[in-house]
Amino acid sequence: MLSKSDVFYDRYERKAELQHQTHYCPGCGHGIAHKLLAEAIHDLGAKDSTIFVSPVGCSVFAYYYFDVGNVQAAHGRTPAVATALKRSCPGSLVIGYQGDGDLAAIGTAEILHAANRGEAISIFFVNNAIYGMTGGQMAPTTLVGQTSTTTPWGRRPANEGYPIHVAELLATLEAPAYIERVSLHDGKNIMKARKAIRKALDIQRAGAGFTFVEILSPCPTIWKMTPVEAQRWVEEKLLPVFPLGILRDRRPAIAADGGPPRKPMAEVLGLTRDAAGAIPASGAGAAVQPVTVKVAGFGGQGVLLLGQMLAEIGLREGMEVSWLPSYGPEMRSGSAHCHVCIAGERIGSPLISNPDVLIAMNELSLRKFAPHVRAGGLILYNQDALPAGFDAAAARVVCVPASRIADDLGAARAANAVLLGALQAETATFGAEVALSVLVAAIRNPSLHELNRKAFQAGRSFAAERTAAA
Amino acid sequence: MRQLTKGNVAVVKGALLAGCGAYYGYPITPASEIAEAAALYLPQVGGVFLQAESEVAAINMVYGAASAGVRAMTASSGPGVSLMQEGMSYLAGAELPCVVVDVVRGGPGLGNIAPEQSDYFALVKGGGHGCYRNLVLAPASAQEMADLTRLAFDLADRYRNPAVVLTDGFIGQMMEPVDLDATVAVPEAKPWAVAGTAETRKNLISSIFLEPDLLEAHVRKLEAKYLEAERLEARHEVYRGEDADTLVVGYGIVSRVLRSAVEQARKAGAAVGLFRPISLWPFPKEALVAAASRCRRVLVVELSTGQMVEDVRLALNGTVPVELLGRVGGNVPSVEEILDRLLPVGAAAR
Numbered sequence: 020m021l022s023k024s025d026v027f028y029d030r031y032e033r034k035a036e037l038q039h040q041t042h043y044c045p046g047c048g049h050g051i052a053h054k055l056l057a058e059a060i061h062d063l064g065a066k067d068s069t070i071f072v073s074p075v076g077c078s079v080f081a082y083y084y085f086d087v088g089n090v091q092a093a094h095g096r097t098p099a100v101a102t103a104l105k106r107s108c109p110g111s112l113v114i115g116y117q118g119d120g121d122l123a124a125i126g127t128a129e130i131l132h133a134a135n136r137g138e139a140i141s142i143f144f145v146n147n148a149i150y151g152m153t154g155g156q157m158a159p160t161t162l163v164g165q166t167s168t169t170t171p172w173g174r175r176p177a178n179e180g181y182p183i184h185v186a187e188l189l190a191t192l193e194a195p196a197y198i199e200r201v202s203l204h205d206g207k208n209i210m211k212a213r214k215a216i217r218k219a220l221d222i223q224r225a226g227a228g229f230t231f232v233e234i235l236s237p238c239p240t241i242w243k244m245t246p247v248e249a250q251r252w253v254e255e256k257l258l259p260v261f262p263l264g265i266l267r268d269r270r271p272a273i274a275a276d277g278g279p280p281r282k283p284m285a286e287v288l289g290l291t292r293d294a295a296g297a298i299p300a301s302g303a304g305a306a307v308q309p310v311t312v313k314v315a316g317f318g319g320q321g322v323l324l325l326g327q328m329l330a331e332i333g334l335r336e337g338m339e340v341s342w343l344p345s346y347g348p349e350m351r352s353g354s355a356h357c358h359v360c361i362a363g364e365r366i367g368s369p370l371i372s373n374p375d376v377l378i379a380m381n382e383l384s385l386r387k388f389a390p391h392v393r394a395g396g397l398i399l400y401n402q403d404a405l406p407a408g409f410d411a412a413a414a415r416v417v418c419v420p421a422s423r424i425a426d427d428l429g430a431a432r433a434a435n436a437v438l439l440g441a442l443q444a445e446t447a448t449f450g451a452e453v454a455l456s457v458l459v460a461a462i463r464n465p466s467l468h469e470l471n472r473k474a475f476q477a478g479r480s481f482a483a484e485r486t487a488a489a
Numbered sequence: 490m491r492q493l494t495k496g497n498v499a500v501v502k503g504a505l506l507a508g509c510g511a512y513y514g515y516p517i518t519p520a521s522e523i524a525e526a527a528a529l530y531l532p533q534v535g536g537v538f539l540q541a542e543s544e545v546a547a548i549n550m551v552y553g554a555a556s557a558g559v560r561a562m563t564a565s566s567g568p569g570v571s572l573m574q575e576g577m578s579y580l581a582g583a584e585l586p587c588v589v590v591d592v593v594r595g596g597p598g599l600g601n602i603a604p605e606q607s608d609y610f611a612l613v614k615g616g617g618h619g620c621y622r623n624l625v626l627a628p629a630s631a632q633e634m635a636d637l638t639r640l641a642f643d644l645a646d647r648y649r650n651p652a653v654v655l656t657d658g659f660i661g662q663m664m665e666p667v668d669l670d671a672t673v674a675v676p677e678a679k680p681w682a683v684a685g686t687a688e689t690r691k692n693l694i695s696s697i698f699l700e701p702d703l704l705e706a707h708v709r710k711l712e713a714k715y716l717e718a719e720r721l722e723a724r725h726e727v728y729r730g731e732d733a734d735t736l737v738v739g740y741g742i743v744s745r746v747l748r749s750a751v752e753q754a755r756k757a758g759a760a761v762g763l764f765r766p767i768s769l770w771p772f773p774k775e776a777l778v779a780a781a782s783r784c785r786r787v788l789v790v791e792l793s794t795g796q797m798v799e800d801v802r803l804a805l806n807g808t809v810p811v812e813l814l815g816r817v818g819g820n821v822p823s824v825e826e827i828l829d830r831l832l833p834v835g836a837a838a839r
Contacts, residue, residue: 067687088683090556091695093579096549103553106537111685132542279532285671287533342664367749372823
């Protein structure tokens with residue numbers, strides 16, 4: 020115990036001066052905790068594989084001493100940083116070392132959630148009931164009645180609440196493997212702390228889950244005591260509030276599940292998709308005419324999907340396309356619309372003020388957007404007739420009772436397929452074959468393919484008969 | 490193969506092709522599809538996806554992954570990005586690369602979820618504490634969401650600094666054809682990382698320098714990197730600028746509307762050109778000065794009450810009058826609204 024562990028640097032060269040001693044005050048618990056940790060890392064043979072995450076607080080400079088990989092974290096964020104280090108380097112031994120302000124005040128969320136996820140890291144929580152580095156302000160673990168620079172009349176529950184029991188709090192969670200509270204106030208307890216620290220690292224090394232050791236530690240300087248008085252204060256004042264012992268010892272805490280299946284990158288990105296869903300571009304160039312379309316209606320009518328299908332048709336025919344949805348409050352209130360541009364060249368604005376075509380799937384949309392349709396443009400309206408007294412301005416209106424037609428076929432949700440068919444027949448801006456192919460590819464459930472094909476053809480027939488009758 | 494792809498999804502596809510190995514994030518509209526796509530794709534190629542407890546935790550997880558040498562990213566929108574600013578300062582201070590995507594929504598405060606460009610100051614000028622810069626790229630299409638995300642990873646590594654993809658709700662939510670090559674980048678080795686190995690044991694990731702002279706030297710070292718980036722990394726695009734007497738300036742979704750406005754204005758006989766910054770930091774100052782050199786008028790259009798316009802004015806330094814057309818709240822100026830500012834009364838109707 021007298022020789023320095025080889026996990027410590029011989030000389031603390033990262034320190035500006037006094038490179039043979041630590042920056043900790045005489046009688047401070049950090050020195051002891053560091054020594055116990057260094058010995059445990061040594062005994063595990065883990066010097067090369069250890070990553071030590073130091074906090075903000077007196078131990079911010081832990082990297083002066085530990086000859087291991089070192090990462091310094093923002094105040095309170097050590098468990099988050101350690102989480103990602105461990106997930107990036109699963110074979111490493113990741114040690115988080117935090118004080119009571121860092122862990123139990125500003126970092127409450129991070130420690131709670133790292134513990135709750137059962138991250139295979141070890142967190143050592145040095146609790147001395149005070150803010151040391153910043154000069155003696157109240158900590159979340161400061162005792163009732165304890166004075167500090169920010170509780171000059173002593174901690175008053177009526178104003179500051181009660182000390183937080185972190186070990187007990189974490190022990191309410193399912194995931195942690197091991198939680199123990201130890202103390203550094205005498206030799207016997209230091210040996211217990213030594214054992215707890217080793218156990219935590221052993222469990223991590225075995226990959227068995229989240230481990231947490233709370234270490235009650237003296238702070239003679241800020242407490243304004245001699246080291247001996249400070250040890251006594253730990254025993255007499257801290258221990259009754261923060262009882263020692265094991266609060267959790269359960270392994271393996273979380274069963275491994277193997278994770279999602281692995282796939283080649285090209286497959287994941289959908290870059291290998293072949294004839295199954297895609298048909299080759301016709302190459303004719305003129306198979307699709309440039310057009311701008313606004314589709315509008317209620318959410319659930321397939322408004323956005325109809326727009327996407329139009330864009331996909333243009334894409335497959337080698338055109339430039341864009342699809343822009345309305346989103347947000349409008350969608351949440353039940354309305355949806357989208358803009359589709361199909362163009363022969365690079366598309367500027369994907370927002371359309373005056374579309375060539377409006378597909379209005381309800382009356383609200385008709386009234387809202389019909390006045391903006393380009394003069395000479397087309398409006399497809401999802402009803403048998405226009406609302407009484409409605410003037411369609413300069414555009415041509417075709418009423419297609421798509422919802423009723425789809426309903427007759429057995430699924431009102433196929434109204435968008437009816438309208439796709441009607442638009443195809445009415446404008447011939449794109450071919451029926453490509454539209455049908457895109458429609459089928461867009462419907463995930465194969466049992467609905469036939470119904471949607473019928474709906475598309477019904478829309479075409481309706482428009483064709485209407486034209487013939489006119 | 491060109492695929493109809495949502496901008497937010499294209500971000501993740503670009504990231505995967507950049508060799509991104511980890512995504513740590515927190516959902517927020519209109520950026521959530523980025524987290525959703527990362528959750529779907531990353532684990533299938535051996536990467537890490539984790540939904541963090543907050544944006545604060547997310548950016549610090551990115552810090553941890555970057556410390557280990559992994560290409561890591563996160564994405565959010567205004568309120569979440571505000572929470573990440575402390576962490577981004579730490580990443581810059583500790584010289585860690587990462588990519589942060591901001592799909593900007595309306596602010597301040599909770600604002601709304603409609604598109605704005607009002608996080609320009611926060612990400613281009615700073616936001617976190619201390620003297621640092623983010624490298625900021627501004628995509629204007631779904632294709633660029635993929636391509637510039639990929640580039641952001643390269644820049645982040647090259648400068649060991651956060652790189653930001655600053656976009657808006659429109660570019661994030663829209664679908665356009667995206668053409669990708671399935672070749673995955675192999676990032677260069679990072680000998681400075683802390684990876685739990687014997688070779689990296691002596692390494693230290695930290696942003697604390699207590700001695701004034703040491704901190705000054707460190708900040709000067711960062712400054713030197715930023716000066717080099719200003720020299721090498723400014724990117725822009727000019728459209729019909731060759732004979733323009735009026736220059737419109739805008740980025741992201743606005744540049745798309747401006748492109749249409751330029752076409753319309755040209756049809757009406759007005760010599761209007763478009764200058765689109767692709768990198769917002771470094772700002773393409775010299776290119777803007779060159780593009781504006783023959784112009785008698787510059788109109789900046791942005792979805793804010795005037796943020797980028799300050800950089801345009803600084804670059805042009807009083808040589809040309811600079812006007813601003815700013816809209817907020819999710820309103821985007823229409824082509825007609827822009828033409829009203831560009832053309833004499835009645836000219837657009839011709």
